[in-house]
Amino acid sequence: MTAAHPPAAGAVQVSARGWGWRHAGRKAFAARHLDLDIGPGERVLLLGASGAGKSTVLHGLAGVLGAQDEGEQEGGLLLDGVPPAAARGRAGLVLQDPETQVVLARVGDEVAFAAENLAVPREEIWQRVGRALDDVGLDLPLYHPTTALSGGQKQRLALASVLAMEPGLLLLDEPTANLDPDGVLEVRDAVVRVLERTGATLVVVEHRVAVWADVVDRVIVLDAGGGVLADGSPAGILGHEATRAGLAHAGVWVPGRRPPLGGPVPGAGGGPLLSARSLTVARTKRGPAAVEDIDLRVHEAEALGITGPNGAGKSTAALTLGGLLRPRAGRVDAAPSLAGAAGSDPFRWRSAQLVQRIGTVFQEPEHQFLTASVGEELEFGPRRVSGTADPRRITELAERLRLTHLLKANPFTLSGGEKRRLSVATMLATAPRLLILDEPTFGQDAGTWAELVTLLRELIDDGVAVVSVTHDADFIAALGGRTLHIADGAGRLVAR
Incomplete structure (x- = not known):
């Protein structure tokens, strides 16, 4: 197929x-027969x-498989006729987790880093840096510390760093997943502008199809069992009902189709x-306040x-x-029904007290992993709290969140x-x-999204309170309840 x-x-x-x-250490191939x-x-x-x-597949095209972990390769993968590892600099990869891609302490240095490694002339590097930051809408001083960025800002920074390389192959792994709705369109349009300017090849992975369907030439769908499930133009793949139904059945997000949900619709709370x-609140001890004067109550169920x-x-x-x-400034107080004998201030609770009362799932899942296997990870919290883990509870969580085949x-x-x-399952285990x-809902296909929403609706029905930081409007609608909208340093509660 031609461009x-x-x-x-x-x-x-x-x-x-x-x-x-x-x-390495896995029986099944992550990708196969491609x-x-x-x-x-x-x-x-x-x-x-x-x-x-x-x-x-993206990591293979970027030539980083084997460099980041050992494993077994079969068949051939080539960029312009040579293995990707021999074509370093020809491909630029924006990782699924931008946190792992930030290297340097200041925004400008971070964007310049890859271009410097490619020996781009100094005067051209800083022209590229300014253009890339403008493209992705990251309006910050070049000396701004990267540690002070939000997850969405780090995502823009990672994209800007790769765009400044001007690679011949641009590889994007969920580039808009943690962005607000305006940011999603800004970043997509930034990518299109760069492609128009450079003529580079693009391979983008994104679960939400509608964002990219109008700006790509071709849609390739990988089969979970290996190989290619579908390959063609966006209209050919997404425009026929029989094909759309098959993709939805396979767990692919299809525009205009929302997966069916189970579990009771959450009520008014207790x-x-x-x-x-x-x-x-503030991100750092001495940094500026992020949000001021928040007043709210979180209720059970x-x-x-x-x-x-x-x-x-x-x-x-x-x-x-x-x-x-x-x-x-101000206070956070747990009600006696939540705090028990631990006291009303959650910040003063010991870790074992906290994990069985308030479970927090971080934006970057890797920040929570402490063991060498999925099964051990699910058992870690319960063992920390009570010295033992209920195997039935672990099995149930693994099954509900489709992790059973990954326990080792x-x-x-x-x-x-x-x-x-x-990361969600480890918190639910306690x-x-x-x-x-x-x-x-970051990185979820339509099936796992629906399973997660169903599980959370059941938890809410059982009296658990669920607080979610999210840009996923469908997720918010499915859970119901209230919204705390934060903007311009203040929070405003909205009933739904």
Whole structure:
């Protein structure tokens, strides 16, 4: 298939013949039996169910498999006729977790880093840096510390760093997953502008198809069992009802189709569990306040969504409510029904007291992993609390969140969606009364999204309070409850 856009002389051609990769210590291949050709300058949307191998394919194209972990490769994967590892600099990869991609302390240095490694002339580097930051809408001084960025801002920074390389092959793994709705369109349009300017080849992985369907030439769907499930134009793949139904059955997000949900619709909530009064929160001890004067109550059997633009302080507010950050001012108090004998201030609770009362799922799943296998990870919290883990509870969680076949796998070898489900499961294993989730639907296909929503609705019906930091409007609608919208340093409660 040829590109619908004129390729630049430096645009990369991709070919795969029977290609596959198996991570060390895993019985199953992460991706297998892949045969495809992508022409120079083509724009490809790569789809598939969670765990189908999409990220593995991108890592293979970037030439980083084997460098980051050992494994077994079969078949061939080539960029312009040579193995990806021999074509370093020709491909630029934006990782699924931008946190792992930030290297340097200042925004400007971070964006310049990859271009410097490619020996781009100094005067040209800083022109590229300014252009890339403008493209992604990251309006910050070059000396701004990267540690002070929100998750969404780090995602923009990672993209800007790769765009400044001006690679012949641009590889994007869920590039808009943690962005607010305006940011999603800004980043997509930034990518299109760069492609128009450079003529580079694009392979983008994204579960939400509608964002990219109008700007790509081709859609390739990976089969969870290996190989390619579908391959064609966006209209050909997404425009026919029989094909759409087959993709939906396979777990692929299809525009206009929302997966069916189970579990009871959450009600109005019960008694109070946690309250915030005149609460001011900050990301760091000495940094500026992120949000001021938050007043709210979280009730049992209630869903509370926290929304707002990237960098507004949503995650900081959630971590403070969860007892993991000290309030800058004001108070967070747990009701006696939640606190028991631990005292009313969650920040003063010991870790074992906290984990069985308030479970927090971080925006970056890897920050929670402490053991060498999925099974051990699920058992860690209960063993920390009571010295033992109920095998029935572990089995139930693994089954509900589709992790059973991964119990012996190293958590760091999972796909992004699998890591997210594991991070949720580890918190549920200790049966907390209040669950705080930061971007809980990141990386989920339609099937696992529906299973997660169904599970959370059942928990809410059982009296658990669920607080979610999210940009996923469908997720908020499915759980109901109230919304705390944070913007311009303030939070506003909205009833739904």
